[in-house]
Amino acid sequence: MESKNAKIVTCVAPVNIAVIKYWGKLDEELLIPLNDSLSGTLSTDFMRAKTTIMVSPTLQENKFWLNGKEQSFDNKRLDNCLKEIKRRANQELPILNWKLSICSENNFPTAAGLASSAAGYACLVSALAILYDIEGDISSIARRGSGSACRSMYGGWVHWCKGIKEDGLDSIAKQIAPASHWPEMRVLILVVSDGKKKYGSTEGMKRGVETSELITYRAQYVVPKRIEDISEAIKKRDFNTFAQITMQDSNQMHAICLDTYPPCVYMTNVSHAIAGLVHAYNSYKGSNKVAYTFDAGPNACLYLLEPEVEEFVSIVNYVFPPSDPQGYFQGMPLSMKDIPQDIKLSLDLERHQVGSLKSIIHTKIGEGPQIISDSTCHLLNDLGVPKQTP
Numbered sequence: 001m002e003s004k005n006a007k008i009v010t011c012v013a014p015v016n017i018a019v020i021k022y023w024g025k026l027d028e029e030l031l032i033p034l035n036d037s038l039s040g041t042l043s044t045d046f047m048r049a050k051t052t053i054m055v056s057p058t059l060q061e062n063k064f065w066l067n068g069k070e071q072s073f074d075n076k077r078l079d080n081c082l083k084e085i086k087r088r089a090n091q092e093l094p095i096l097n098w099k100l101s102i103c104s105e106n107n108f109p110t111a112a113g114l115a116s117s118a119a120g121y122a123c124l125v126s127a128l129a130i131l132y133d134i135e136g137d138i139s140s141i142a143r144r145g146s147g148s149a150c151r152s153m154y155g156g157w158v159h160w161c162k163g164i165k166e167d168g169l170d171s172i173a174k175q176i177a178p179a180s181h182w183p184e185m186r187v188l189i190l191v192v193s194d195g196k197k198k199y200g201s202t203e204g205m206k207r208g209v210e211t212s213e214l215i216t217y218r219a220q221y222v223v224p225k226r227i228e229d230i231s232e233a234i235k236k237r238d239f240n241t242f243a244q245i246t247m248q249d250s251n252q253m254h255a256i257c258l259d260t261y262p263p264c265v266y267m268t269n270v271s272h273a274i275a276g277l278v279h280a281y282n283s284y285k286g287s288n289k290v291a292y293t294f295d296a297g298p299n300a301c302l303y304l305l306e307p308e309v310e311e312f313v314s315i316v317n318y319v320f321p322p323s324d325p326q327g328y329f330q331g332m333p334l335s336m337k338d339i340p341q342d343i344k345l346s347l348d349l350e351r352h353q354v355g356s357l358k359s360i361i362h363t364k365i366g367e368g369p370q371i372i373s374d375s376t377c378h379l380l381n382d383l384g385v386p387k388q389t390p
C-alpha cells in the first residue's frame, strides 16, 4: 500500500566524454585517481540516464532495476554511495531507516564504453541527495559509484581534481566553463560496437597500474601541463590547440593500454581508420577541425565545431556506408552534401565495408543533472514497482 510519507524523485543525468583521460587509481576502494582529468558534459536531450527513487516506510526490501531488469542490491559501489549519502544526512531523518526502490534506464547502450556508469551514478546520487536533503558538493559521492561519474555532476566543461586528502573528500569535480561558453561545439559519436566490452575500465586501469611504467610517467609529468593547456584553450575557444591535446591524450591512454601486460586492446581497425581519417581531414584543412577521443572501447567520440559537421559527416558516411539507414542517425538533425572532388582525391578516401559503423549520434555540450518535476515521468508506480515491466 502506498504510504503518505513516501518520498519519490526522478532525475536525469548526462554522459561526459573526457578530453584528458582518467586512467589509473591511487586508491581502488575510494576511487581516487592517479591524475586529474577534464571532460565535456553532453546534452541530456539525446543521451541520458533517468532514475526514479522511492523511499517509503512501507517498502519491505531494497530493490534496484536497471533497464527493465532487476539487479542485486548487493553492489559495493551502490552501497558506498548510499552509505556516504546517509553519513552526510541529518541523522534525525526518519527516512534513514526506510527501504528504497530504485529504477533506472539509459537511452543508449549500457556498459559499451559510452560512459553509462558515469551518467548512471551521477543520476543515482543526484536523486539520493534530493531525497536525503544533502547540500554542498556531491561529486565526491558520485565518484564512489564510478570515478568518471563525478564529472557528470556538472554541465559544460568539467575538471576533476584528484585532490590530496587520503579520504578522497577533496577529489571532486569543478566546472571550468558552462555549456553556453562554446555554443558551436558539437559531438559526433561514431558507434563501432554497442556490445558489452571485453574488459571494463576498472579492470583495464587496475592492470595498467600494476604493470605499466608509462602510467606513472603520464600522471606525474604529462597530465598536469595538459590540464593547464587545455583549460586555457577551452577558455579562449582555441579549437586547434584543444583538438591536438585531446587527440594526443586519447592516444596516450591507449598507448598505456598496450603497455599494460597482458595488453588491453580497446580500439579496432575501424577505430584506427576513423583516427586516420580525422588526421587526413585536418591536414587537408591546414589546421585541426575535428578531434577524436576513444574511451575503453572502439567507439569514436569526435569533437568539432558546428560549421564542420555537414562536410565531415558526409565524408564519414561515404567512407563507412551504413547498412540499415533506419535509426542510424540519432540526436540532432544532420544534413549531408556532396563531397568535393578535391577532398576525395586529397584524402585518398577508401570505402570500408557496409555496416562498419552501427550508428552516429549527433549531440552537443549540455547541462548537469536535472530533477524531473512532472510526476507522470516517474519510472516507479505508487507501490515502488517499475511502471513498465518487460
Ligand SMILES: Nc1ncnc2c1ncn2[C@@H]1O[C@H](COP(=O)(O)OP(=O)(O)OP(=O)(O)O)[C@@H](O)[C@H]1O
Binding pocket: 049, 050, 066, 104, 105, 106, 109, 110, 111, 112, 113, 114, 115, 116, 117, 118, 119, 120, 121, 123, 124, 200, 201, 202, 295, 296, 297
Ligand atoms: N543508469 C544506471 N544506474 C545505475 N548504475 C548504472 C547505470 N548505468 C550503468 N550503471 C552501472 O555501470 C555499469 C557499466 O559500467 P562500465 O564502466 O562497464 O561501462 P560504461 O560506463 O558504459 O563504459 P566506460 O566507463 O568505459 O565509458 C553497469 O553494469 C551498472 O553497474
Ligand SMILES: C[C@@](O)(CCOP(=O)(O)OP(=O)(O)O)CC(=O)O
Binding pocket: 017, 018, 020, 021, 022, 023, 031, 037, 115, 117, 118, 145, 146, 147, 148, 149, 201, 202, 203, 294, 295, 296
Ligand atoms: C576511459 C575512461 O572513460 C575511464 C572511465 O573509467 P570509469 O569511471 O568507468 O572507471 P571506474 O572509476 O573504475 O568506474 C576515461 C574517462 O572517462 O576519463
